[in-house]
Amino acid sequence: MINKEKIPLIIGLSIPLLMVILLAASIYLPALGAHPKTNFLYCDGDEYSRTKYVLKANKLIEQEVKYPQHYTMQQEAKLNIYDVTTGSSKKISYEQAQEMVLDGNIKSPDGFEVASDDSGGYGMFPFYYSHSNYGQKYLKKGNYSKKLEINLKSSSRSYYYDYGFNFIGWVLQGE
Amino acid sequence: MEKYEILEGIKSLVKDGVLTKKELMDTYSQAAEDKTSSLANSQSRLSAILYFVGGIIVFLGITILVGQNWTYLNNTTKIVVTLGSAIAAYIMGLLFSRYQSLNVVSQAFYFISGLIAPLGITIAFDIAGLGVHKLIIQSFMASIVFAVFITSYLLFRKEVFLIFSIIFGSWLYFAFTGHLIELSSTVHQWRTPVYQVLFANVSYLILGYYYSKEEKATLITLSHWLYGVGIFGFLTAAIILGGWKPEQSVFWELSYPLWIFATLFLSTLLKRKTLLLAGVLYLIGYIFKITSEYFAQDLGWPVSLVLVGLAIIGISYLALYLNRKYISK
Numbered sequence: 001m002i003n004k005e006k007i008p009l010i011i012g013l014s015i016p017l018l019m020v021i022l023l024a025a026s027i028y029l030p031a032l033g034a035h036p037k038t039n040f041l042y043c044d045g046d047e048y049s050r051t052k053y054v055l056k057a058n059k060l061i062e063q064e065v066k067y068p069q070h071y072t073m074q075q076e077a078k079l080n081i082y083d084v085t086t087g088s089s090k091k092i093s094y095e096q097a098q099e100m101v102l103d104g105n106i107k108s109p110d111g112f113e114v115a116s117d118d119s120g121g122y123g124m125f126p127f128y129y130s131h132s133n134y135g136q137k138y139l140k141k142g143n144y145s146k147k148l149e150i151n152l153k154s155s156s157r158s159y160y161y162d163y164g165f166n167f168i169g170w171v172l173q174g175e
Numbered sequence: 176m177e178k179y180e181i182l183e184g185i186k187s188l189v190k191d192g193v194l195t196k197k198e199l200m201d202t203y204s205q206a207a208e209d210k211t212s213s214l215a216n217s218q219s220r221l222s223a224i225l226y227f228v229g230g231i232i233v234f235l236g237i238t239i240l241v242g243q244n245w246t247y248l249n250n251t252t253k254i255v256v257t258l259g260s261a262i263a264a265y266i267m268g269l270l271f272s273r274y275q276s277l278n279v280v281s282q283a284f285y286f287i288s289g290l291i292a293p294l295g296i297t298i299a300f301d302i303a304g305l306g307v308h309k310l311i312i313q314s315f316m317a318s319i320v321f322a323v324f325i326t327s328y329l330l331f332r333k334e335v336f337l338i339f340s341i342i343f344g345s346w347l348y349f350a351f352t353g354h355l356i357e358l359s360s361t362v363h364q365w366r367t368p369v370y371q372v373l374f375a376n377v378s379y380l381i382l383g384y385y386y387s388k389e390e391k392a393t394l395i396t397l398s399h400w401l402y403g404v405g406i407f408g409f410l411t412a413a414i415i416l417g418g419w420k421p422e423q424s425v426f427w428e429l430s431y432p433l434w435i436f437a438t439l440f441l442s443t444l445l446k447r448k449t450l451l452l453a454g455v456l457y458l459i460g461y462i463f464k465i466t467s468e469y470f471a472q473d474l475g476w477p478v479s480l481v482l483v484g485l486a487i488i489g490i491s492y493l494a495l496y497l498n499r500k501y502i503s504k
Contacts, residue, residue: 005388008381008382008384008385009382009385011381012378012379012381012382012384012385013378013382015374015375015377015378015381016344016348016352016374016375016378018374019348019352019370019371019374019375020348020351020352020355023352023355023356023362023367024355026359026361026362027355027358027359027361027362030361115360136357138359138360140360140361143361144361145359145360145361145362145363146358146359147357147358147359147360
C-alpha cells in the first residue's frame with residue numbers, strides 16, 4: 001500500500017521519467033515501420049578539394065578542379081559508402097565506386113532522404129545551449145528521422161556549413 | 176506597554192491571587208532559556224555557514240590549481256587532485272559523522288565532495304578519451320555521481336546528499352533527454368528543449384511541496400528553493416512556448432493567464448511569497464508581450480505604454496492585497 005504522504009514525491013520523480021518516455025516514443029515508434037534499405041555514396045572533402053565527383057548516366061565521374069598555382073591546400077576528397085542498416089561508413093576507392101549504378105535523386109527508391117539539422121539551435125541557459133549543427137545529417141522519411149554516424153575530417157567539419165559532406169547518390173547496384 | 180505598567184499589572188494579579196510566585200519564576204526562567212538557546216542557535220548557524228563557505232573556497236582552490244597547471248600536471252596527478260580529493264573529502268565526512276558534535280563538519284566535507292566530484296569524474300573520463308562533450312557520456316557520468324549521492328542519502332539521511340542528488344539528477348535528466356533529442360531531427364526542434372525545462376520545473380515544484388511538509392528546517396529551506404527555481408523556470412518555459420506572431424502557439428498564449436492565476440492562487444494557499452512575486456512579475460511580462468505582439472501597432476506605442484502602466488499599477492495593488500490578506504497574516 002502506497003503511503004499517501006509519498007504521493008507528491010512519486011509524482012515529482014515520475015515527471016522527468018514521463019519526458020524521457022515521451023521523447024523515446026516519438027523517436028522509436030516511427031522507426032518501427034521504417035526500414036531503410038538503400039545505402040548511399042557520399043564524399044568527404046572541403047570546397048578546396050583537388051577533385052569533384054559528379055553523376056553522369058547513373059555512373060560516377062571524377063572531375064579535376066583547376067586552382068591558381070599558389071593554392072597549396074587542396075586535399076583529396078574521400079569516397080564513402082554509408083550502410084543504412086548498420087549505421088556505419090566505409091571508405092571505398094574511385095575504381096570501386098565506378099562499378100556502381102547510382103541514383104542522384106534526393107529521395108531513395110524506398111522514400112528516404114538525407115537531411116541536415118535545421119532546428120536553428122536549441123537549449124535554454126543554463127542547460128545545454130546548442131547551435132544548430134548544420135553539418136549533422138539525418139536519414140528522414142515522414143516522422144521517421146535517424147542521426148547518421150558520419151565522422152567528417154576535422155578540416156571539413158562545420159556547425160554552420162556542410163561543405164565537408166557531399167551526397168552523391170543512392171546505390172542501386174554493384175555494391 | 177511601559178515596563179512600569181507591566182509591573183503594576185503583575186502586582187495586582189499577585190494581590191488578587193491569580194498569579195503565583197512559582198508561575199512568575201517559571202515564566203522568567205523560560206524566557207531566559209529561550210534567549211540563551213536563540214543566541215546559541217544563531218552562533219551555530221553562523222559556524223555552519225562558515226563551514227560551507229570554507230568548502231566553497233577549497234573547491235575554488237582545487238579548480239584554480241588544476242586550471243593554472245593543466246599543461247604541467249600529468250594525467251595521474253590531475254585525477255588524484257580532483258577525483259581523489261572528492262573521494263578523500265567523502266571519507267573524511269564519513270569519519271567525522273561518527274561523532275555527534277562534528278555532524279556539521281562532516282556535512283561540510285560531504286559538501287566539498289559533492290562540489291568536486293563532477294569536476295573529478297569529467298577529468299577522469301576526458302583523460303580516458305571518452306569524449307565528455309557527448310551527451311550520452313555526460314549521462315553516464317551524471318548517473319554515477321547521482322547513484323553515489325542518492326544511495327548515501329538513503330543510507331545516512333543527511334540533507335547535503337539530498338541537495339546534490341537533486342542537482343546530479345537534474346544533470347542526468349538534461350544530459351539524457353538532450354541525447355535523445357539529438358537522435359532525431361523530428362524532435363530536434365526549438366520547442367522540445369523548452370518542454371524539457373518545463374517538465375523539470377514542474378518536478379521541482381512538486382518536490383518543493385513534498386519537502387514543505389517535512390519538519391526539519393533544512394528540508395523546508397530546500398522546499399523554498401525548489402519552489403523558487405521551479406516557478407521561475409516553469410513560467411519562463413511557458414511564456415517561451417507561446418512563441419511570437421505569426422508562429423505563436425495558441426494553446427500556450429491563451430493558457431498563460433491561467434498558469435499565472437494558478438500561481439497566485441497557490442501563493443495564497445501555500446503562503447509562499449516567492450510564488451506571489453513570480454506570478455506578479457510574469458503577469459507584467461505577459462502583458463508587455465501580448466501588448467507589443469498584438470496591440471502596439473494598432474494602438475500605437477505611447478497608448479500601449481499607458482495601458483501597460485495602468486495594468487502594472489493594478490497588478491501591484493493586487494499583489495499587496497494578496498500578501499496582506501492571505502500570506503503575511
